[in-house]
Amino acid sequence: MSPRTAQHPIARTILLAIVCVVWLLPGVSRARAAGESGVFIVGVDGMDPIITQRLMDEGKMPNFTKLAGEGTFQSLGTANPPQSPVAWSNFVTGMNPGGHGIFDFIHRDPANYHPLSSATPAVEDPGSGFHFFGYVFPVGAPEMKNNRGGTPWWDVLVDHDVDVEVYRIPGNFPNPPSEAKVLGGMGTVDLRGGFGTYTLYTDTVVEKKNPKGDVEYVTVHDLDLDGVPETVTSTLRGPPDTFHLEPGEIPTANQYLTQGVTVHIDGDTDTAVIEIAGQRTLIQQGEWSEWLEVSFDALPMGLMPVAGTVRFYAMELRPKLRLYASPVNLSPASPAMPITSPDEFVDEIYQNNGFFYTQGLPEETDALKDGVFDDDDYLKQVGLIQQDTHRMIDLALDRFETGDATFVYLSDIDLQSHMLWRHGDPKHADAPRHPAYRRDSAEKHAHDIENFYRDVDATLGSVRKRLPKDTLLIVMSDHGFQPFTRELHLNAWLRNKGYLVMKSGKKTGYFVTDDVDWSKTRAYGLGFNGLYLNLAGREAQGIVDAADADELMGQLIRSLEAYRDPDGGGRVVRRVARGSEIYTGDRAVEGPDLVVGYEKGYGCSDESTLGEVTEWVIEDNESRWSGNHLMDPEVVPGILLLNRKLASDGHDLTDLTATVLSYYGIEKLPGMIGEPVL
Template sequence: MSRFEVVAVLATGALLALTVPSCKTKGGPDVPGLFVLGVDGMDPVITQRMMDEGKLPNLAKLAKAGGFQKLATVNPPQSPVAWSSFVTGMDPGGHGIFDFVHRDPKTYQPISSATPPSTDPAKAIEIGDTYFPVSGGAVTNNRGGIPFWDLLQKAGVDTEIYRIPGNYPVPDSDAKTLSGMGTSDMRGGYGVYTWFTDKEIPPKPNGEKPKGDIQVVTVDDYDLDGTPDSVHGTLKGPPDLFHIPPDATITDNDYLTAGVTFWLDKQRDTIYIQAGSDTALIRQGEWSDWMKVSYDGLPGGVVAYDGMVRFYAKELNPGFAVYASPVNFVPSNPAQPITTPDDWSADLADILGNFYTQGMPEETNALKDGLFDDDDYIKQVALVQEDARDMLALALARFQPGDMTFMYLSDIDLQCHMLWRHGDPKYADAPHHPAWEAGSAAKHKLDIERMYEHVDSLAGNVVDNLPAGSTFLLMSDHGFQPYTRDFHLNTWLRDNGYLVLKDDKQTGTIPTGDVDWSKTKAYNIGFNAIYLNEVGREGQGIVAPADADSVMTAISSRLLATTDPKDGHFVVRRVAKSKDIYSKQREAEAPDLIVGFDIGYGNSDQSTLGEIGTEELTDNTSRWSGNHLMDPDVVPGVIFSNQPLPVGGHYGLLDVTATVLKHFQVDPATGMTGKSIY
């Protein structure tokens, strides 16, 4: 912008400011602003130790000047549940998000808790082989309650919310919001990558399938000069909805595709990538910038969707292995809104350039599936951190006295999940994790500490640059613990006679119809959830409502008495009946029992999705090695403030929501139960 243009803009702005009366009622320069950093998974014990060791100087200074305490989390302590509680100021019975995974009570199928299937079936007109949508099929956000930012914005407080979990699909709002965790990739999945390789992927010992699209390719000799030099592949995008009947199940072949070509140099240490109209040149071990790919829903681009992808050259010599990130929405033109207002993502992109829009941008699936080693993974985490740093700087620059800004950081949560196995940051004398890898442990055992240090530097930067008098809060939704043993809840239910398989089978899955519902009293779908097979609620219920309480009590007693044959340790620390702990608005949708595992234990992924296996307890050999899906008492979060925290207070997530509202003298909505900290 030229000096003339800057002056013109400023002059126009000044004139407008003089002529337009202020619409603010609660915020504005007269009220100190409030800036909140939401750090997923920050643990009070690790934080305290590192502050004591002088590794978190900014947070230590903050704790001294203001305060630092544990912050009670919710039950179950899962991120979407916890952040929904913070957003709405309600417990799960109020907002209706009880787990990452819910179930359809009629079919027993696992469904997404954030985006359950539409209750209004999609209808389309069929012309030739094309289906033109007419009505229905819209997927909406399942979270109930009123987000605190709507109350603030309505009261005239300028509110900006960056990367908030559980806010996709994005509900309407007058506040500026950017959705975070839970935002899908272009396929509608949560991190579906593409792996171009010249080798077949060996199956995992546990039979788990890779979480991406594996394309076994050949390196062709395009010009027949004896040197293999080119690879062709495709990137799957959104489902080809114009060519799928509206009631059909989407299969692997039902996605739109875009072509990608890789050209290798003679030494095979560099590739030239052509995807869409964009090109990139990367060496082995490097990431490309974002490259735009387009998908035509209808011929000629009449309906087209833009996505963006970045590539990682894992191996170019002697083999060929190139990773393509999940195809993200393009923030300047997202195929689905990811912000309110819709065009705010484009405004952000104007300043920041492209940024990760996928809800969990760290490539955890590539690491879990063994395609990435820790070096590859950490390299990609640095890209995500770069995005977060830039976005936080922008949020800070936009923050004015009287404003409310929230920004979410994923650094600690996902890295604790993925890297805990290299060295327990919480228990110095802990034995090696079952997934400990001798080769990389030495190099990566301090990575989690580095994430804390990164958050410390970001927090320090915020505190140092906030307008004078502003309030700063740093909070986390839960803490962390090691995750060494997998408990297979459905297998336990089978062994204890609560779940029966058809035809005397011993193993099977709920989704594939292996369960004999006429003999099954309880089943597990979700990480901490047990549902009774209740008459009148489930499709083929057998437990009479009058008997429900005694069945729940019996299951609870047995679970609490269950010990690990390896060392006699109790597996479960608490089993809560949802009717005893949740408010009533949406309690009917809740699991009947919430299982609170003890430190080190967690429900297996397989059981979470309805699998019944052979053993009740197995070592967790997955790289997903830290966890928090346990008894909430063992995974509290943290709260820091630059204002003194009342001594001896015991606060929870809902109290932070109440504090945010009270800061601006805004009344809480019905159902919000927290008490302000100040």
């Protein structure tokens, strides 16, 4: 257009009209224009700023060093408590737990003091069952919902016409409906509806009492009578046999659908063929099989097949048998329940990548904790997950276009820091040996955690090579890590201090078996960091008046913060925060009254977390679960690395939510508490 034309009154009017129309278009176009280069976020669960900085200084993370030089590397404030579901929910919604309602892995039901998973709200009415020829057909069963409140940032972006893809985001199962393409991660269940139950087929006694997986004791038969036993038949448990369960009934061991498994072990070689559901795989001793798709019939004549995927690991075939089956994952080819939004997104991933781990936390930590796996077995399985992760990141990069917003998630560092810290503290060079340290395995695995950091660095390098240069690249973690050497049985401490009272004649027991005298109990612990008052009018058998609550909380705070470890005199609890002071939002009332922030090295025991009152108050953590972050948030910040220079530090997870929205020119929603970092 020439200057002369532009000065013409009609031309100016038309031009003005066009400008007005463009301006008045819904924020969608403006959002797209504002963030036109797009944003790519790499979420690294559990990446610690001190370890990262050390490895960068030692030249072991060159891609991090390079990006930090071009942009910014700093620590990132985590959630309180610094637990993954809480922290990721902070990032997803831009709220603290008072807004999104996820306060811990474990919540409590005030009606009966029982522990509940935080992923889904408590079911008050499971519906009823219609009985027909021995089958129970559920009627009026409640829809499974995600307990997380607030609005995920991806929904806001999609509303503003931004294409969003999110891979393996924690805490998104059950999948809330969304126009964004979202694959849920941590919290996504296996086919049994739990967080992953393995099966071990063996003819050898397993030493661990009450292992978390199924141990199937089998006999290796000599069917051809040649003197060499070679054939094993057993079953693999799949989903609960829903049509033989009353609504809300918890299945017993025999109330799961099963598939027959036959194992043919060759008489001359350490090799076997496994047959299940019409499929066969041949594996050698020490090998994992590929994924096998297994169908379980919930109704006769194949009227309702439920598909899952499983892979086998031949730990030992001869002379003893130890054959491991992974938890049965929801099949991405035909998931029995939605694992993505929209439902079709999983097809797109499956068509590109084939079968993959759909279980939220696929690292088989239970097998390692139970002693079924040794470190080598465990790391071999972690390698399979890494292959999945790298394929998924490649897919995300293939699909990324300028202007898009994409999030990818890496679980390696978190789980491996939990499991392998005992071999050598990667954060504190002068740290004493972990109680679970064993010289034989430590020598081989002392640098494993470091290697996972280096793998993330290599991943960052490949991401950078493929991303357009002006794309906003954010690498962030939800929290850092510390050793976990001593565990506090908080409920035992409360008992010894007189806040929790057992029924007469009992010193130990469980909340779920009603061993606590609630009529005399003033406070109890549930969850990894939660401490609740037994408040009258809120708890079913509450005795603490609202007027006395503040004074009682003050007593508890002083007493817990003053408590010293009888072994060495160290401080056990760094800070106890009042829920009312740290949580804002409509759901703050659902949270614990006090949040216990443990000192580094300390944490709440699993027993106390689930409402057990033990004899001992504090003891060494002998478990292979040897690193942790369920402490005071100040001792476990996460990391923030991005390709932009920042003028300030001291940011936290909720600031990243505001940053992503602001990058696209979108105002944060009411209730979002963060501020943009850019």
